[in-house]
Amino acid sequence: MTRILFFILFIVAVALGLAWLADRPGMVTMEWLGYQIETSAFVATLVFIALAALLFIAFALLRYIWTRPAAVAAYMRERKKQQGHEALSRGLLAIGVGDRALAQRYSGIANRNLPAEPLTALLRAQTAQLKGD
DSSP, rough: HHHHHHHHHHHHHHHHHHHHHHHHEEEEEEEETEEEEEEEEHHHHHHHHHHHHHHHHHHHHHHHHHHHHHHHHHHHHHHHHHHHHHHHHHHHHHHHHOOOOHHHHHHHHHHHOOOOOOHHHHHHHHHHHHTOO
8 A cells, every 4th residue: 555655656756847847948958979959958858767767678678688597597496396396295105005116206206306305215215115125
């Protein structure tokens, strides 16, 4: 509720500021590369705000593109970890039911996705015991 109130207050402040600027007479003159540009202060302010917004959007887009490889790698690591935990729990359930082939399959998946997890060793040992090794 307070965010909506602050947003509305911000919009009202911007509208009042632009109305105040539109009521003030003034000219902005710029000479560049032999060209002379004359415009009102209101239009110059709007152009400046538009250029600042474009610069902000370009920076945000470049930052987004720059950080994508790290974000994709983090997503893949998390997905692999999630698949390993899922295989671990399903493998333990398969051992509980007595399904040797399924327990062996999930043991391999869990060992591949979670090599440093101690529970994968337990799953492998239980699978081996179920096979009779």
